[in-house]
Amino acid sequence: MSSESLLGRFTYVERVVHCVVGGSFVALLVTGLAFSYPSLFWLTALAGGGPAARVLHPWIGTVFGVSMVCMLSLWIRDMFLDRDDWRWLGAVKDYATQNHDKVPPAGKYNAGQKVFFWVQGVLAVVFVATGLLLWMPERFESGLLSVARLLHFASTMGGGLLLIVHVYLGTIAYPGTARGMIDGKVTRRWAALHHPRWHQDQSL
Amino acid sequence: MSNNLAIRRMSATPSAFIPLDSLRSNAPEYAKLVDISKCIGCKGCEVACKEWNDLKVEPTANFGSFQSHEDLSSNTWLLMRFNEVEVDGDLLWMIKKDACLHCEDPGCLFACPAPGAIVQYTNGIVDFNQDKCIGCQYCVTGCPFDIPRFDKATKTVFKCNMCIDRVDAGLEPACVKTCPTNAISWGTKDDMLALADQKIETLNRRGYSKASVYNPAGVGGTHMMYVVPHGDRLDDYSLPTDPTASPAPMTGLSFLKRAAVFLFNFSVVGTALHFLRYGQTHVEEHE
Numbered sequence: 038m039s040s041e042s043l044l045g046r047f048t049y050v051e052r053v054v055h056c057v058v059g060g061s062f063v064a065l066l067v068t069g070l071a072f073s074y075p076s077l078f079w080l081t082a083l084a085g086g087g088p089a090a091r092v093l094h095p096w097i098g099t100v101f102g103v104s105m106v107c108m109l110s111l112w113i114r115d116m117f118l119d120r121d122d123w124r125w126l127g128a129v130k131d132y133a134t135q136n137h138d139k140v141p142p143a144g145k146y147n148a149g150q151k152v153f154f155w156v157q158g159v160l161a162v163v164f165v166a167t168g169l170l171l172w173m174p175e176r177f178e179s180g181l182l183s184v185a186r187l188l189h190f191a192s193t194m195g196g197g198l199l200l201i202v203h204v205y206l207g208t209i210a211y212p213g214t215a216r217g218m219i220d221g222k223v224t225r226r227w228a229a230l231h232h233p234r235w236h237q238d239q240s241l
Numbered sequence: 242m243s244n245n246l247a248i249r250r251m252s253a254t255p256s257a258f259i260p261l262d263s264l265r266s267n268a269p270e271y272a273k274l275v276d277i278s279k280c281i282g283c284k285g286c287e288v289a290c291k292e293w294n295d296l297k298v299e300p301t302a303n304f305g306s307f308q309s310h311e312d313l314s315s316n317t318w319l320l321m322r323f324n325e326v327e328v329d330g331d332l333l334w335m336i337k338k339d340a341c342l343h344c345e346d347p348g349c350l351f352a353c354p355a356p357g358a359i360v361q362y363t364n365g366i367v368d369f370n371q372d373k374c375i376g377c378q379y380c381v382t383g384c385p386f387d388i389p390r391f392d393k394a395t396k397t398v399f400k401c402n403m404c405i406d407r408v409d410a411g412l413e414p415a416c417v418k419t420c421p422t423n424a425i426s427w428g429t430k431d432d433m434l435a436l437a438d439q440k441i442e443t444l445n446r447r448g449y450s451k452a453s454v455y456n457p458a459g460v461g462g463t464h465m466m467y468v469v470p471h472g473d474r475l476d477d478y479s480l481p482t483d484p485t486a487s488p489a490p491m492t493g494l495s496f497l498k499r500a501a502v503f504l505f506n507f508s509v510v511g512t513a514l515h516f517l518r519y520g521q522t523h524v525e526e527h528e
Contacts, residue, residue, distance in 0.1 A: 075253035087375035182382040183490035
C-alpha cells in the first residue's frame with residue numbers, strides 16, 4: 038500500500054496522552070481489583086506487595102486524573118453530538134452487525150465514540166473525586182467514606198466494562214483502528230468506511 | 242481451659258462472613274463489663290493499658306477538661322471520655338470508657354481487604370495483625386464506634402487488643418486488674434450479661450429507672466459491654482444508639498462486587514460471541 042493512502046488521525050501529543058490514560062487505568066484496575074476481591078489480593082504482588090500497592094494506587098490515580106483532564110480538553114471540541122449523530126445512534130444496531138451501508142456517515146468521531154467520551158469523562162470525575170476522599174480518610178466522616186467506596190467501585194466497574202468494549206472494537210472487531218493510536222495513521226479506505234464525513238474533509 | 246485463641250474469622254477470607262464455628266464445641270466467649278455508675282474517673286485503667294502494652298506516653302496539655310487526651314491514637318488505646326452533661330441543673334460526668342468494643346460482627350473485619358490483617362478469635366476478641374495491614378484504613382471507615390487509629394509512621398492501624406496475651410494466659414485484661422472500684426468486670430459473656438442484670442436491678446432500686454446494658458444488636462452484641470445508669474441518654478455518653486456492622490453503602494458494595502463479576506463475564510463472552518457471529522470489518526470488503 039502506498040504512503041499516499043494514509044491519513045494522520047491522532048497527533049503525537051494525543052497518542053501519548055491516550056497511552057498514559059490507558060496505562061494508568063489498567064494499573065489502577067490491577068491494584069484496585071486486589072483491594073476489592075480477596076481472591077485477587079495476589080495482584081498486589083505486581084505492585085510490590087499490599088502496603089506498596091496501597092501507597093502507589095492513589096499516585097497512579099493522580100497520573101490518571103491529570104492525563105484524563107488533558108485528554109478531555111484535547112478532544113472536547115469534537116465531541117458534541119449533532120443531528121447526524123443522533124441518526125447514527127438510531128442505526129447503532131446496523132453498525133454493530135456489519136450493515137455499514139445503512140449507517141449514517143460519521144465525522145471524525147462517530148456518535149458511539151462521543152457517548153463513550155462523555156460517559157468515561159463523568160465516570161472519571163466520580164472515580165477521581167471519591168478516590169481523593171479514600172486517599173486521606175482521616176479527614177472525612179466514615180458515613181461519607183462508605184458512600185465514596187461504593188461510588189468508587191461503581192464508577193470503576195462502569196469504566197472497566199466500557200474498556201472491554203472499547204478495546205474489542207478498536208482492535209479485533211475493526212482492524213486498522215488501533216493503528217491511529219499507535220503511529221497516528223489510518224488508511225484512506227478505513228476512513229472512508231468508518232468516518233466518511235471526516236474522510237471527505239481530509240480530501241478537500 | 243480450651244483453646245480460646247483459635248481463629249473464628251479472618252479478614253478478606255471466606256471465614257470473614259462464614260465464621261469457623263462448626264469446627265468446635267462451645268468454646269467460652271469472654272467479655273468485659275464496664276459499670277459506669279461505679280467509675281470514679283481515676284484513669285488508672287488508662288495507665289495500666291499503657292504499661293501492660295508498653296505504649297509510648299504522649300505529652301498532653303490541659304484543654305479545659307478532666308480528660309487526659311483529646312482523642313484516642315495509635316498508641317493510646319483506651320481513653321476515659323469525661324462528657325460533661327447538665328441534668329436537672331446538676332453537672333454530671335457521663336464517663337465513657339472509649340476503647341474497642343470487640344463486636345461479635347466486626348465492621349472493621351468485614352471492611353478489611355487484606356487477608357488476615359484482622360482476626361476474631363473464638364473467645365470473641367478482635368485483633369489487628371499489623372504485619373498484614375496495608376494501611377488503607379477501610380477498618381476505620383467500617384468501625385461504627387470510631388476506634389481504630391492510623392499510625393502515619395508505620396502506615397498501619399492500631400486499637401485495643403483486650404490484652405490478648407494476658408487473656409491467653411488465663412488472666413484478665415490490665416484495665417480490669419487495676420480498677421480500684423471494680424467498675425470493670427471480666428468473665429464469660431453469659432456471666433457478664435447475668436451480672437449486668439443484677440447491677441441494673443440495683444440501679445433501678447436506687448432510682449436509676451432507665452439503667453440499661455449496652456450490648457448493641459446491630460453489631461451482634463459486643464465483648465465490652467457497659468452498664469449505663471442513664472440508659473435513655475446514650476448520646477450524652479457518646480455511645481451510638483444504633484450502630485451497625487453492615488451500613489447500607491457496604492451492603493450495596495458487596496452486591497455491586499457480585500454484579501461486576503457477572504457483568505465482566507457477560508462482556509467477555511458477549512464480545513467473543515459477537516466476534517464469532519459478525520467477525521471483523523475488513524475495509525476492502527466494503528468498497
